[in-house]
Amino acid sequence: CRGRPDNGGCVTRTRIDVVAVLGVLALLVAGCADGGSSADKQAAGAEPIAAFTLMAPADVTASQLVARALVSAGQACPPVKATGGSGPVSIPMTERLPGPLAAPAFSTVRSCSANLPSGLTSASIAGASIPAALPATVSKVALVADTGCEVDDPDVQDCKSPTGWPLATIASKVAAAKPDVILDPGDYYYLESACPANAQAKCGGSVPPVPGMPFYESSEGWLQDVIRPMSAMFPVAPMAMLRGNHEDCGRAGNGFFLYLDPRPGTENTCEPVQVAGPAAAKAQAAGPKPLKCPETGPCTPRVTSIALKPAGPQLTPTWAFTLPVTASRTLRLAMVDNAYGSDKELTPWTTEQRKSYQQAQTLTTPTAGRESWLLGHRPIFGLMSKTEIPPNEPQATAWTSDGQMVSSYGLLSNYSMLLSAHLHLTQAVQIPGQPASLVMGNGGADLEPATGYTPPKVGPLANADGTAMVSTLKPYPPASFTWTKVNFGYAIASPQQAAGAWSIKQFDYTGAGTGTCSLAAKKISCT
Numbered sequence: 001c002r003g004r005p006d007n008g009g010c011v012t013r014t015r016i017d018v019v020a021v022l023g024v025l026a027l028l029v030a031g032c033a034d035g036g037s038s039a040d041k042q043a044a045g046a047e048p049i050a051a052f053t054l055m056a057p058a059d060v061t062a063s064q065l066v067a068r069a070l071v072s073a074g075q076a077c078p079p080v081k082a083t084g085g086s087g088p089v090s091i092p093m094t095e096r097l098p099g100p101l102a103a104p105a106f107s108t109v110r111s112c113s114a115n116l117p118s119g120l121t122s123a124s125i126a127g128a129s130i131p132a133a134l135p136a137t138v139s140k141v142a143l144v145a146d147t148g149c150e151v152d153d154p155d156v157q158d159c160k161s162p163t164g165w166p167l168a169t170i171a172s173k174v175a176a177a178k179p180d181v182i183l184d185p186g187d188y189y190y191l192e193s194a195c196p197a198n199a200q201a202k203c204g205g206s207v208p209p210v211p212g213m214p215f216y217e218s219s220e221g222w223l224q225d226v227i228r229p230m231s232a233m234f235p236v237a238p239m240a241m242l243r244g245n246h247e248d249c250g251r252a253g254n255g256f257f258l259y260l261d262p263r264p265g266t267e268n269t270c271e272p273v274q275v276a277g278p279a280a281a282k283a284q285a286a287g288p289k290p291l292k293c294p295e296t297g298p299c300t301p302r303v304t305s306i307a308l309k310p311a312g313p314q315l316t317p318t319w320a321f322t323l324p325v326t327a328s329r330t331l332r333l334a335m336v337d338n339a340y341g342s343d344k345e346l347t348p349w350t351t352e353q354r355k356s357y358q359q360a361q362t363l364t365t366p367t368a369g370r371e372s373w374l375l376g377h378r379p380i381f382g383l384m385s386k387t388e389i390p391p392n393e394p395q396a397t398a399w400t401s402d403g404q405m406v407s408s409y410g411l412l413s414n415y416s417m418l419l420s421a422h423l424h425l426t427q428a429v430q431i432p433g434q435p436a437s438l439v440m441g442n443g444g445a446d447l448e449p450a451t452g453y454t455p456p457k458v459g460p461l462a463n464a465d466g467t468a469m470v471s472t473l474k475p476y477p478p479a480s481f482t483w484t485k486v487n488f489g490y491a492i493a494s495p496q497q498a499a500g501a502w503s504i505k506q507f508d509y510t511g512a513g514t515g516t517c518s519l520a521a522k523k524i525s526c527t
Contacts, residue, residue: 049070089117102213141323189225270310329371374419418435424445425441493505
């Protein structure tokens, strides 16, 4: 869903909540150690599928860095080989296991993780170099999001074209810019159906959803839609990854928490829920069937029929990390999970979502030398094309993510900028008296309409006639500045001399400049 209105709501594709699925208790994967141990030992030094570094909160590791490696299911987790002030060190990695009922969809890739200590000068995993430490001062921050290739019958993007889906090219250009950190506020996975027979030239060979599972994703799909095309960035800079609505638990949340979330214990956040019923009761009474574990290769699940549905909507706690800008200046970034909710409807979820913004406010308490940005996938101040406003709703405006505006109301004073994605474009919005808003959702997913971004005469949380959308909340004033470009690309933000000032250069997917946004005193302007 990209904020397209449909009778005032957001277009979503409904899936059946309860389906018969392949149910295997993946906790029994540990039982494969006896049968597969020799293969694991032989593969311990093999090259990983991917190795990268994630930004993490300081209460996870003082360095704020977590190493992650993806290896084939038949391989053991390799150690991180690193060098620090006291010389070489070997850091063991531990496996992140998917939830037991999600495990059949993630049987081909093993996720390995290790906290990196402070003071490292270099690090690698099975020969693959990864970022080992933040620089003493950060001078370049890359911004990219909404990156996957849409395959959602009948909507199909040209995934085989480097211009129709330029994520790999964008990743190479970002890597060439040599940023210190990469910020990605979400929406990675877009393979939500099998490629239609009439679109094989565009998406033939794309990984379809696993039959019967109550979500779209799989380990092979994550490799195809996310990991491999992004790989050019992995050795260059640590990445701060935030889930979007495409990573809710009914879509691709299991893989996000397994591969990209930096916090321990989040792996099974999106574990499906077993549904009570005759088939489930019978399977439960019979007990799980054992896994077949050969001497080489991954274990093979034995099929059991169990009824499952996706995990329900949930908030994961807001977290934050800090980047050094100068000796006396830091940038604090609060990571808000707003994967759930509605763009053009106000629902009871706004009350639950507000907790995330309250946590973010606590994590960004102003201190000397600190400036703060708020990251959330859905924009608080975002402008969709007026061509997508339903003609039968005269009070509707082009302001989107109404739920986020309500949830965050009165909780934004700590921030100089709000960074988001969700809309597949680049957009800067200035609401008087509020932090600057920058939407960076042009990382590869099918783009929004090219025209129609004239700002409404009324501000956010106002109906078209100027009346309050919520009787108890005063509408925001009309925008004093908007700037929208609809093209694939990315941005590089660099701090300027004044505290809170940044230059944010915009690029298309070829690396050609498309404009520059200037952030100062919580205000943004672009040329």
